[in-house]
Amino acid sequence: MDNVLAVLNLGDFAQAFSKMGMFPVFDLAYYIVSILYLKYEPGSVEVSRRSPVASWLCAMLYCFGSYILADIMLGHSPLDYFQHNSHILLASAVWYLIFYCPLNLFYKCVAFLPVKLVLVALKEVVRTRKIAAGVHHAHHAYHHGFIIMVIVGYVKGSGVALMSNFEQLLRGVWRPETNEILNMSFPTKASLYGAILFTLQEAHWLPVSKSTLILIFTLFMATSKVVMTARHSHGSPFTLIESWVCHLLFGSPLAGAEEDHHAAAPTSPLKTKEELSDGARKRKAKKAE
Amino acid sequence: MDNVLAVLNLGDFAQAFSKMGMFPVFDLAYYIVSILYLKYEPGSVEVSRRSPVASWLCAMLYCFGSYILADIMLGHSPLDYFQHNSHILLASAVWYLIFYCPLNLFYKCVAFLPVKLVLVALKEVVRTRKIAAGVHHAHHAYHHGFIIMVIVGYVKGSGVALMSNFEQLLRGVWRPETNEILNMSFPTKASLYGAILFTLQEAHWLPVSKSTLILIFTLFMATSKVVMTARHSHGSPFTLIESWVCHLLFGSPLAGAEEDHHAAAPTSPLKTKEELSDGARKRKAKKAE
Amino acid sequence: MDNVLAVLNLGDFAQAFSKMGMFPVFDLAYYIVSILYLKYEPGSVEVSRRSPVASWLCAMLYCFGSYILADIMLGHSPLDYFQHNSHILLASAVWYLIFYCPLNLFYKCVAFLPVKLVLVALKEVVRTRKIAAGVHHAHHAYHHGFIIMVIVGYVKGSGVALMSNFEQLLRGVWRPETNEILNMSFPTKASLYGAILFTLQEAHWLPVSKSTLILIFTLFMATSKVVMTARHSHGSPFTLIESWVCHLLFGSPLAGAEEDHHAAAPTSPLKTKEELSDGARKRKAKKAE
Structure with missing residues (x-):
């Protein structure tokens, strides 16, 4: 792998890319996209009017949930x-601008699709770096704790999604019938796979340098998320292979047979989040203003 | 500020007051008032009969929730x-006397208004000291972590209120539609403002000594809470200024316009706790015996 | 006590028994019985099909919840x-075999009553050792923290039961009206009493050596659980004495008067778990396949 990159003269680029500082540009994009998703949540605008403290806390969980977890x-x-006062102040400023800016100007700018696509791509750069840092950090604390490395990398990549039940509770919403582990979204799944890859790399079972892995995984994540955001899609590039692996290993019904399965159990309540498309959530957020 | 106090010869008094030991007299008052509020909670007397362990755990959360958090x-x-075995034993004795004393004698004594007013005043002395200690403790761990100082001081002042959802869960009660952050009560708000003041003082941005600040804040808290308890009121002296600041900064509706807002959204479920006046809760507690 | 054992020549045996390694035989039995109970939980088989990650996490909580807490x-x-990668891998293998083994063979073998009784007995050996280790560990950290010792021993013995609300939440189930503290099952109660005994021993208030206490408590726990499992019973040998002590100390209604109490409050919702007998749960688990 590294040889291929050497031929393409990408090794130095990967090295430089993996050393690049994230603050403030990339982190800013991360905060903006995260708090944008918070604003899409039904009821969050009302909470921001009634209880700014609760709204600010939720925004902090969206921005720093991965570090907290x-x-x-x-x-x-x-x-x-x-x-890190400067990070908190920057995130707080973004929160204020997204929720309280006169005429909703800031929100309209950053939610404008071309701008949003750039921000989403930058956010995935931060996510990949967080997964790598999480695995490295856990490796430092537990040299042979491979499962701990995967878990810490996973929570660093998934962030607030893994505690969404409790983040919602802060806003007075309680939906116990679903959670991010039961119904993994694409970023959560990708974080899990990424954490496994980075753990394999840290354990020297993957014949690739860390900077190369960071570059490849960032490209994969940024491309996937940009395409999915542009298409308002919640599908995942893993669906086909996952469906077969889960069928073979865990006897899960195949994706094709999903409809029959649903016909057999038509009252499954665990779909609420996925059925809400990005567009629908945005419309709700607009109506709430 | 300190000059004014020097003229009034209050500096030494503030110094002595801020050094005064809290155990056992003030702590005892804190435990009594806290467990009294636990007994006011609907259903807590029944829980104390059916599951003394759950009741004891709740009482410990009420007394030591701020330290735990x-x-x-x-x-x-x-x-x-x-x-600190002696503190736990003292709080456990108070719990036993309030819930299981024959003829409910102890409860009747401490819930007698004049006695209760003294105890409430003493409790506020402890609360102020806890906020100051929390900020100081966080300052020791994070020298420039001003946000951490505010948060730790805040949880030290608010205590069990911030985890009321989970404390209720222990008693089999679940009210996700509200929590202390969404609907801050007066002590929680005052703890937040107090934590900010003590953090400013710790950062030397407030031209006042810590002992003076402790004295002034204690006087303010004790007076406010005694007046509110005597009047069975849940209002807050901050309402007017808060209403204007929130209106300007966060576009919240003004307090005067609150009625119109409620007419527009008549099914707001987030009022349960505040609508239960102290008196009503007390009557319920009596009925449950 | 130790003299009696010396006469019976049991001192050496107790010593050897308390030094015996738990891995892998006893731990294996612990994992099998724990994950068996997970499979009895309504809905857990469906979760294992839809979300293997959630199912695996629940299995880990069942096996290692006591360490986590x-x-x-x-x-x-x-x-x-x-x-401890080997422990995790062993528990994961057990989880896989119990939930996904072709023809459900492994489940049928370990749920076969004579096999299950042996496994249950072995599990109680591990539980007792965990309580003793928990108390010892807490004693090491807090020399005079007797309450901390009891609590840590208690959570080490009870494990996942104490966080059952949150374990269920992971599977999309939410039953806030009950929890393990409000309605203690026999193992939880026995863990509490065991933690108190081991704390008294650690504080030298109990004139018995630790190895002897481990032997006696293990025998008591194993016998009780085996008898209860054989009889599909959820009663507890403590009922009579507890009923009297609680009546005297906490004014709880006597067990004999329980029926009247239930007649007076017929809609008590806090019985769901206990009313589900072992057999009933097993039938549900079978149906779900």
Whole structure:
């Protein structure tokens, strides 16, 4: 793999790319996209009017949930990341502009599709770096704790999604019948696979350098998410292969047979989130204003 | 500020007041008032009959919730405070007397208004000291983590209120539609403002000594809570200024316009706790016996 | 006590028994019985088909919940135990065999009553050792924290039961009206009493050596659980004495008067778990396949 890259003269680029600082440009994009998704959540605009403190806390969970969860998983203070005052202030400014900017100007700018696509791509750069950092951090604490590495990388990549039940509870919403583990969205699944890959790399079972893996995984994530955002799609490029693997290993019904399965169990309540398309959520957010 | 106090010869008094030990008199008042509020909660008397362990755990959360939360926030053991056996035994004795004393004698004594007013005032002395200690403790761990200082001071002041959803869950009650962040009560709000003040003082942005701030904030809290308890009121002295600030900064509807807002959204489910006045809750607690 | 054992020549046996390694035989039995109980839970088979990750996580909570909770209680990383890769792999293999083995062969073997009784007995050996280790561990961290010792021993013995609400939430089930503290099952109660005994022993208030206490408590637990499992019973040998103690200390209604109490409050919702007998749950698990 590294040889191929050497031929393409990409090794140095990968090295430089993996050393590039994330603050403030990439982090800013991460905060904007994250808080944009918070604004799409039904009821979040009303909460921002009635209780700014709850709204700010939710925004912080959306921006820093991955750090909070990873710190909890490794037994550190969940507030550890909040010592970076500049990051918190930047995220707070984004929160204020998205929720309270006069005429909703800022929201309209960043939710404008071409702008949003760029921001989404930048966000995936941060996500990949977080997964790699999470795995590395866990490796530092537990040299042979491969399962711990996967879990910490996973929570670093998934962030607030893994605690969505409790984030919703903060806004007075409670939907116990579903959660991100039961119904994994594409970013959560990709974070899991990414965490496994980075753990294999850290354990030297994957014949590729970390910077190369970061570059490839970033390209994959950014492309996938940009395409999915442009198409307002919630499908996943893994569906086909996952369907077959799960069928063979766990006896899950095949994706093709899904309809029959649904006919047999028509009252499955675990679809609410996925059935809400991005567009529908946006319309709701607009109506709520 | 300190000059004014020097003229009034209050500096030494503030110094002595801020050094005064809290155990056992003030802590005892804190435990009594806290467990009294637990007994006011609907269903808590029934739980104390059916499951003394659950009732004792709730009582411990009411008495030591602030320490538990602050320890969690700073990454320490949540049981850390439970090494102080004498404090736990004192709180357990208060719990036993309030819930199981023959003829309900102890409860009747401490719930007698004049006694209760003294206890409430003493409780606020402890609360202020906790906020100051929390901010100081966080400052020790994170020298420039101003946001961490505010959060730790806030949870030290608010205590069990911030985890009321989970405390209720322990008693088999689940009210996800509201929580203390969405509908802040007066002590929670005051704790937040107090934590901000003490953080400003710790960062030397407030030209006042810590002992003076403790004295002034204690006086404010004790007066407010005593007046509110005497009047069975749940209003807050901050309402007017908050209403204007929130209107300007966050576009919240003004307090005067609240009625129109409610007419527009008459099915708001987020009022349950505030609509239950102190008196109503007390009557319920009596009926349950 | 130790003299009696010396006469019976049991001291050496107790010593050897308390030194015996738990991995892999006893731990294997623990994992099998724990995941068997997970499979009895209504809906868990369906979850294993739809979301293997959620099912695996639940299985890990069933097997290692006691370590996770104890680590949280002592302020360590909740993932600390996951550094033991061989334990995790063994538990994962058991999970896979119980849920996905062709023809359900493995499940049928281990759920066959004589086999299950042996496994249940072995599981109680592990439980007792966990309680003793938990108390010892807490004693190491807090020399005079007797309450901490009891709590840590208790969570080490009870394990996933104490977080059953959140384990169920992972599977999309939410039953807030009951929890393990409100309605303690026999193992949870026995763990509490065991934790108190081991704490008294650690504090030298109980004139018995630790190895002897481990032997006696193991015999008591194994016998009780085997008898209860054989009889499909959920009663507890403590009922009579508990009923009197609770009546005297906490004014709880006597067990004999329970029927009157239920007649007075016929809509008590807090019985769901206990009313589901072992057999009934097993039938449901079978139907779900």
